[in-house]
Structure formats: structure tokens, C-alpha cells
Amino acid sequence: xxxxxxxxxxxxxxxxxxxxxxxxxxYDAAAVLDRESAGDRVSDYVPDVQDAPIVEGMADLEADDLxxxxxxxxxxxxxxxxxxxxxVRTALEYGCDVISGLHYFLEDDEExxxxxxxxxxxxxxxxxxxxxxxxxxxxxGDVDAEVILTVGTDCSVxxxxxxxxxxxxxxxxxxxxAVIPTxxxxxxxxxxxxxxxxxxxxxxxxxxxxMIVEKGDEYDYLFVEGQGSIVHPAYSAxxxxxxxxxxxxxxxxxxxxxxxxxxxxxxxxxxxxESYVDLYEDLSAPVSEAPVVAGAINTAHLEDEGARQAVDExxxxxxxxxxxxxxxxxxxxxxxxxx
Amino acid sequence: xxxxxxxxxxxxxxxxxxxxxxxxxxYDAAAVLDRESAGDRVSDYVPDVQDAPIVEGMADLEADDLxxxxxxxxxxxxxxxxxxxxxVRTALEYGCDVISGLHYFLEDDEExxxxxxxxxxxxxxxxxxxxxxxxxxxxxGDVDAEVILTVGTDCSVxxxxxxxxxxxxxxxxxxxxAVIPTxxxxxxxxxxxxxxxxxxxxxxxxxxxxMIVEKGDEYDYLFVEGQGSIVHPAYSAxxxxxxxxxxxxxxxxxxxxxxxxxxxxxxxxxxxxESYVDLYEDLSAPVSEAPVVAGAINTAHLEDEGARQAVDExxxxxxxxxxxxxxxxxxxxxxxxxx
Numbered sequence: 001x002x003x004x005x006x007x008x009x010x011x012x013x014x015x016x017x018x019x020x021x022x023x024x025x026x027y028d029a030a031a032v033l034d035r036e037s038a039g040d041r042v043s044d045y046v047p048d049v050q051d052a053p054i055v056e057g058m059a060d061l062e063a064d065d066l067x068x069x070x071x072x073x074x075x076x077x078x079x080x081x082x083x084x085x086x087x088v089r090t091a092l093e094y095g096c097d098v099i100s101g102l103h104y105f106l107e108d109d110e111e112x113x114x115x116x117x118x119x120x121x122x123x124x125x126x127x128x129x130x131x132x133x134x135x136x137x138x139x140x141g142d143v144d145a146e147v148i149l150t151v152g153t154d155c156s157v158x159x160x161x162x163x164x165x166x167x168x169x170x171x172x173x174x175x176x177x178a179v180i181p182t183x184x185x186x187x188x189x190x191x192x193x194x195x196x197x198x199x200x201x202x203x204x205x206x207x208x209x210x211m212i213v214e215k216g217d218e219y220d221y222l223f224v225e226g227q228g229s230i231v232h233p234a235y236s237a238x239x240x241x242x243x244x245x246x247x248x249x250x251x252x253x254x255x256x257x258x259x260x261x262x263x264x265x266x267x268x269x270x271x272x273x274e275s276y277v278d279l280y281e282d283l284s285a286p287v288s289e290a291p292v293v294a295g296a297i298n299t300a301h302l303e304d305e306g307a308r309q310a311v312d313e314x315x316x317x318x319x320x321x322x323x324x325x326x327x328x329x330x331x332x333x334x335x336x337x338x339x
Numbered sequence: 340x341x342x343x344x345x346x347x348x349x350x351x352x353x354x355x356x357x358x359x360x361x362x363x364x365x366y367d368a369a370a371v372l373d374r375e376s377a378g379d380r381v382s383d384y385v386p387d388v389q390d391a392p393i394v395e396g397m398a399d400l401e402a403d404d405l406x407x408x409x410x411x412x413x414x415x416x417x418x419x420x421x422x423x424x425x426x427v428r429t430a431l432e433y434g435c436d437v438i439s440g441l442h443y444f445l446e447d448d449e450e451x452x453x454x455x456x457x458x459x460x461x462x463x464x465x466x467x468x469x470x471x472x473x474x475x476x477x478x479x480g481d482v483d484a485e486v487i488l489t490v491g492t493d494c495s496v497x498x499x500x501x502x503x504x505x506x507x508x509x510x511x512x513x514x515x516x517a518v519i520p521t522x523x524x525x526x527x528x529x530x531x532x533x534x535x536x537x538x539x540x541x542x543x544x545x546x547x548x549x550m551i552v553e554k555g556d557e558y559d560y561l562f563v564e565g566q567g568s569i570v571h572p573a574y575s576a577x578x579x580x581x582x583x584x585x586x587x588x589x590x591x592x593x594x595x596x597x598x599x600x601x602x603x604x605x606x607x608x609x610x611x612x613e614s615y616v617d618l619y620e621d622l623s624a625p626v627s628e629a630p631v632v633a634g635a636i637n638t639a640h641l642e643d644e645g646a647r648q649a650v651d652e653x654x655x656x657x658x659x660x661x662x663x664x665x666x667x668x669x670x671x672x673x674x675x676x677x678x
Contacts, residue, residue, distance in 0.1 A: 136573040137573075137604075138604045198541065200536070200540070201539070201540045201577045202536040202537065202576075204577075205572065205574075205575065205576060231622070233475055233476075234474040234477065234584075236579050236582075236626075237541075237544060237576040237577065237583075240578075240580075241540060244570075244573075244576075262477075267477070268625065268626065269625075271624075271625045275625075278621070279621055282617070282618055282621070283569065283618060283622065286610045287570060287607065
């Protein structure tokens with residue numbers, strides 16, 4: 001599928017979804033839309049992802065050359081920015097589907113709904129949970145696959161990236177592995193999934209369980225994308241629901257080097273790494289025994305020497321192999337996970 | 340407010356909401372509707388709650404004598420039972436409001452919506468979360484009130500009842516105490532509240548925080564009604580969101596004597612009581628230090644001697660005072676909680 005990726009005024013640093021899609025999705029990127037850096041290329045900014053031209057808007061692209069427009073950025077609050085309307089309108093007139101992870105649902109927008117019907121296009125609001133979700137039965141542990149869950153010390157520590165990298169490297173090493181996506185970027189990359197943070201709280205575990213049951217007998221290893229942190233003042237409910245709904249066999253603890261307080265909640269210091277290990281293991285155990293067998297740490301902001309040191313210290317704290325999955329290889333982690 | 344309580348074919352044993360309202364709410368009960376035991380009285384079945392006649396249906400009551408009809412039962416799935424339609428219709432024709440905790444929202448029922456508009460009545464679907472909920476700010480700990488949260492070893496162990504009994508006994512002892520309701524029965528009793536299990540999972544903590552912030556400077560003590568259990572395979576997300584959203588100062592651990600496995604999930608044995616204490620305290624601590632200072636155990640199914648023994652053993656396991664709040668007094672608990 002050939003897609004254009006909307007990232008106006010935010011590519012690449014504030015376009016996490018666009019970058020995730022360029023890095024991991026099977027989509028063929030026709031272009032990135034960013035009116036501020038039109039004329040440049042993705043590779044001018046980010047070397048290690050799929051390259052594509054950056055253009056001003058949909059009008060610069062050919063209808064024949066495109067299958068979908070994907071909204072690759074999310075403003076705070078998840079609203080639709082009216083400056084994007086012309087691009088979405090053009091996409092629908094071209095006969096393209098539109099994929100969005102905004103809280104604002106495109107299918108509830110009268111103009112877009114009418115245009116989509118007229119041109120026989122799909123509006124895929126990935127953040128809209130499916131209607132048939134329900135409570136968990138406690139059966140995710142019964143699937144054939146080994147279930148590996150990424151958990152975190154905080155939000156935005158790289159759980160999605162770690163899940164994607166580990167699954168890809170496992171596949172390249174010959175293992176039969178898939179990702180279970182739980183957030184908007186993961187869902188766009190994989191092309192399916194339940195947006196767990198938007199599910200009714202009673203169905204949080206059930207929405208994860210449903211996905212594990214669906215895929216669990218097709219693969220040998222499932223890498224479940226975790227969310228939030230078990231000690232997050234706002235989002236721990238999502239984290240806890242995923243932990244118990246997934247009934248994992250093993251956990252990978254994700255962290256950002258040097259982070260000392262909950263992001264955006266600076267009056268809450270992060271507990272020591274060791275206590276995260278105990279908390280996740282103790283909380284999981286009554287539902288599913290799941291040791292923390294590996295760690296992943298984001299060192300993007302550090303120089304080489306600092307990064308190496310941060311990884312080593314993190315491995316010591318965990319008592320388990322650790323790496324930065326973007327900076328280094330994942331061999332030690334895969335050995336611990338796929339034994 | 341004078342209410343009729345619908346409990347057809349289920350009063351009293353399968354009418355938990357009706358009983359909770361009769362026991363704790365300020366409503367004046369005009370009648371219970373149960374076509375199977377019409378002609379009897381509430382006191383023929385339950386001695387220690389507000390008494391009322393049991394009648395066959397709304398047609399047996401006078402319009403002038405009533406302010407509201409309250410649906411006091413919930414079938415599995417929370418659907419509306421069509422055999423109740425005539426009673427709801429009559430209530431609205433009488434000019435009564437209708438209060439319902441069903442998953443089926445009465446305000447989405449065309450006939451009821453039209454009748455309510457015509458007769459200037461309110462349809463209050465207590466299970467419908469308000470539209471303006473959002474993520475927690477991590478500020479519930481800033482309120483003046485001491486926040487006491489009931490937590491449980493499982494679902495249906497009496498957290499709502501314990502919250503109501505403790506708050507009532509505290510008020511009778513001269514303390515300025517209120518309940519923060521989080522479930523349908525609690526919300527009907529108190530006349531306000533957020534149905535936490537129906538909130539979007541990202542907003543679970545935020546929906547609790549909003550209530551604490553609203554009431555936290557008006558009272559000296561808030562008793563927050565907990566939900567589920569932190570090791571429940573399906574509902575732990577709700578429990579965890581309440582724990583971190585409420586930012587409690589103290590916890591009361593609730594249990595049912597003799598229960599050995601998660602209700603309805605019998606392949607999951609309950610962990611030892613001591614490990615619940617550690618789990619709740621360790622999970623709460625990074626957001627809010629909250630020791631388990633008291634226990635409540637439901638012994639309704641035991642004879643006197645067994646009940647006394649169960650309470651004593653439970654207190655030993657907890658290392659804290661414990662009681663059955665319905666069977667015995669709550670003096671020791673209040674002493675531990677309101678010091």
C-alpha cells in the first residue's frame with residue numbers, strides 16, 4: 001500500500017507516528033507532507049528509516065500513485081487541525097483512504113463522511129475501539145505462543161519501538177514472531193489492533209486478551225506493546241489492564257537513561273529500577289508468572305561513552321541483559337527472551 | 340425524595356442495588372416492585388433496612404405519592420428487561436424521574452425519551468460517564484481531607500458496604516465524613532458520582548481525582564468506594580486507576596471469609612492476605628504512601644462462633660484491627676482510621 005504521511009510543521013522531531021510508520025510499517029511511503037520543509041527529503045533529517053520526498057500538500061501528488069493518506073502527527077488533545085482539511089479533502093477526492101489516530105474521529109466529520117461515501121473510500125479512525133469488546137476471561141495464558149510484554153518505568157520510554165525492534169530482529173533470526181499493537185502508532189504500523197487507552201476501563205484486560213487469543217496460535221512469540229507505567233499517577237490503569245490481560249511469560253523493562261521523575265508529573269520521582277522489577281513481577285504473579293528477563297534503555301541524548309555506561313549500569317540494576325535497541329544490537333536480549 | 344424500587348422476581352437476594360438503597364440512601368421508599376412477592380413487606384425478608392410494602396407494579400401506587408422510580412436490579416449483561424417497560428412508562432406518565440444503573444441507557448430509548456420530555460421528567464442513567472472527564476493531574480493528595488480507600492481481595496467482597504458503614508459510623512461519632520461513590524449502587528445511594536468501570540481507561544484515575552478534588556476541602560474524611568481487586572484477571576485496571584487517582588492516606592482491605600479463588604475465575608487462587616497488603620502498599624507508595632491499617636471481612640454465611648474466629652484470624656493475617664461491619668461494631672477500625 002502506497003501512503004502519504006501528513007506531518008505539517010512537525011517533521012521529524014514532533015512526528016512520532018510518522019517516524020514510527022517510516023521505520024517499521026510495510027507501507028510504501030510516497031511522500032511526507034510538511035509545508036515547512038517541503039523540497040527536502042526524509043533522509044536529510046533521519047538516515048535510518050524509509051526515505052521519501054517531503055512535499056507541501058496532497059495537491060503535489062498524483063492520485064494514481066496513492067492508496068491512502070495517514071495522519072502522522074497528534075497535537076496535544078488529539079484535535080483535528082483545520083489547516084489539514086484541504087489535504088484530507090484532496091485525498092478523498094483522489095479516492096484514497098484516510099488513516100487517523102486523532103481523538104477527533106474523521107468518520108464523525110460530516111464533510112469527510114460524505115466525501116468518503118461519494119468516492120468509495122474508508123475513513124479508519126484507529127483510536128475508535130471496536131464495539132464488541134468485553135471483559136477478560138483470563139485465558140490469554142492458554143495460547144501456544146510465548147507472550148513477551150514490554151513494560152516501562154514511565155510513559156514515552158520506547159515500549160513501542162522496543163516491541164517492534166525485538167519482533168523484527170527475532171523474525172530476521174528465523175523465529176516466528178509478531179507484535180500485538182495497543183497504541184495508535186503500533187496499530188497504524190501493524191494495520192490492526194485495539195487502542196487500549198480508549199477502551200472502557202472494565203474492558204482493558206479483555207481488549208488485550210482478545211488480540212492475544214486471535215494471534216496466539218499462529219505464532220511462536222508475541223511481543224505485546226505495553227503502555228504507561230504501573231506507578232504513573234494518570235495512566236497506571238492502562239498498564240495494569242495490559243499486564244493482566246496479556247498474561248505474559250516474560251517482561252522487558254523499558255527506561256530512558258537519566259530520567260528521574262514521571263514525565264509531565266515532575267513531583268513524582270521514579271522509584272529505583274529494582275523496585276520496578278519487584279512491582280511488575282509481584283503484580284503479575286497471581287495472574288501469570290512473568291519475570292523481568294531483559295531491559296531496554298533509550299540513550300539517544302547521550303554520547304557514545306555515556307550511552308555504553310548507562311546500558312551497563314541499567315543491566316546491573318536489573319540483574320539482566322540490557323541494550324539500547326536503536327543504538328546497539330539485540331542479541332543478548334533475544335537470547336534471554338527466545339530460549 | 341420518595342421512590343419506588345423495581346426488583347421484579349429478585350428481591351431480596353438478587354437485588355443488591357435495591358438492598359443497598361434501602362439500607363443506606365436518604366430516599367424515602369414508597370414501595371418495592373416485585374410481582375413475585377407482592378403483598379409482603381421488605382421487613383418480612385430483611386429486618387435491618389428501611390421497611391416498605393412490596394407491590395406488583397407502578398399501577399398499584401399513587402402518582403402524587405412518588406418522585407422517582409429506581410431500577411434496583413441488574414440482569415447479567417445489564418440489559419433492559421422488556422417486562423419492566425410498563426412500569427417505567429407508568430412512572431414517566433406519573434411525572435416521576437427514572438434512575439437506572441443498566442448498561443442499556445434509558446435516555447437512548449425512544450419511547451422513554453419522548454415520555455420524559457412530554458412529562459418533564461429526568462432519565463438518570465447513572466452508568467453513563469460525564470463527557471468532560473480527562474486524565475489525572477496527580478493532585479488528589481493535595482486536598483485537606485484524609486482519604487481512606489476500601490480495597491479488596493476480589494470483586495463482591497463488600498467494598499461499597501464497608502465504605503458506607505464506616506462513613507455512617509464516623510458521622511455518628513461526630514466526624515465530618517463523606518463517601519466518594521465509584522459504582523452504580525454507591526452513585527444511586529449518594530445521588531452523584533462517576534461510574535469508574537465505564538470510564539475510558541486513560542481517564543480512570545482522572546475520574547476519581549475529579550471527585551476527590553470536588554469534595555476534598557468540604558470534609559475531614561473521605562471514604563472512597565473501591566472496585567475489583569489488584570490481582571483480578573479482568574478488573575484490575577479499574578482497581579489500579581482508583582488507587583492512584585485517589586492518592587489515599589490509608590487503606591482498608593476487604594475480604595469474604597473462606598473465599599479461596601477469584602469469583603467466576605476459579606482457576607486463579609487468591610494469594611495469601613499478607614501478600615495483598617504488600618502489593619497494595621507497594622503499588623500505592625510511589626504515588627501516595629498508604630498503609631493497610633484495618634480490615635473488613637464478610638462472615639454472613641457463618642455461624643457466630645465461626646464468624647468470630649474468621650475475624651480474629653483475618654486480623655492476625657493483616658496485623659491490623661478487623662471486623663465484619665454488618666455483624667459487629669466498627670469502633671476498632673474507626674480508631675485506626677480516624678486518629
